Amino acid sequence: MxxxxxxxxxxxxxxxxxxxxVAAALQPGDVIALEGDLGAGKTTFSQGVAKGLGIVDPIDSPTFTLIKEYDQGRLPFVHMxxxxxxxxxxxxxxxxxxxGESVTLVEWADRIKDWLPERFIHIQIERIEQDGRLITVTTPKEWADRICGGVGEA
Ligand code: ADP
Ligand code: MG
Known part of the structure; x- marks a missing residue:
């Protein structure tokens, strides 16, 4: 499914x-599990999600704080x-x-897979060449139109 x-x-x-x-299609409570090697582009992707939610604060990797919250966008955004x-x-x-009501995005989500909710948006970023990236979005079937349908052509 x-x-x-x-x-x-x-x-x-x-x-x-x-x-x-993708951000434009997000709803309260959505969780994005982001995977990819170091330098794949997880934080870059997170910056795009934040921008799409209308967050103007700079987004950097919360590697040491683990969790950062941003409240000035269309939905509260939690970046882990x-x-x-x-x-x-x-x-x-x-x-x-x-x-809760936030949109939560988790970099290196496979490290907390025991705690992820039952349904979430899974996004894998793979390096295909020096600057090429393959972004694979996997969702529960009933979310596919909302999430994938809104992204259109790359
Ligand atoms: P991660 O959070 O996965 O460790 P970052 O987003 O911090 O990765 O870094 C990705 C790096 O790859 C940046 O230096 C960025 O400029 C570079 N890069 C090159 N091509 C791409 C691309 N197509 N998409 C995203 N980042 C890219
Ligand atoms: Mg990162």
Whole structure:
């Protein structure tokens, strides 16, 4: 019961553009699980989501803070980077984020897969050449029109 759509980008601006179109389709409570190697473009994608939500504050990687929240956009936006999360993750209170009204985006989401909600938007970014990226968006079937349909052509 899942659907996939794919986009190729050849510079970081194009990745931000795809991300901001995804952002336009987001609803309260949506969770984006973002995966990809170091330097794949997860934070770049996050910047596009934030921009698409109307957030003007600069978005950098919350590698050390783990979680940053932005409240000036169309929806509250929670940006997580759980790369450095080791033991004790169960104490972080994920439910507050994943079952609330915010849009939550998690870089390195596979590290907290035990705590992700049952349904989420999965986005994988893979390097295909030096500056080429393959962005694969996978959603529950009933969200596919909303999420993939709104992105259009790369
Ligand atoms: P991550 O958060 O996955 O570690 P970043 O978004 O911080 O990755 O960094 C991605 C790097 O790749 C940036 O230096 C960016 O300029 C570069 N880059 C090159 N091509 C692309 C592209 N098509 N999409 C996104 N980033 C790209
Ligand atoms: Mg990052």
């Amino acid at each position: 899942i659907e996939t759509c794919q986009y190729k980008t050849y510079d970081e601006e194009a990745t931000r553009k795809i991300a901001s179109r 980077d759980v790369y450095r999360l080791d033991e004790g993750g169960e104490e972080l209170g994920w439910e507050e984020y994943f079952y």
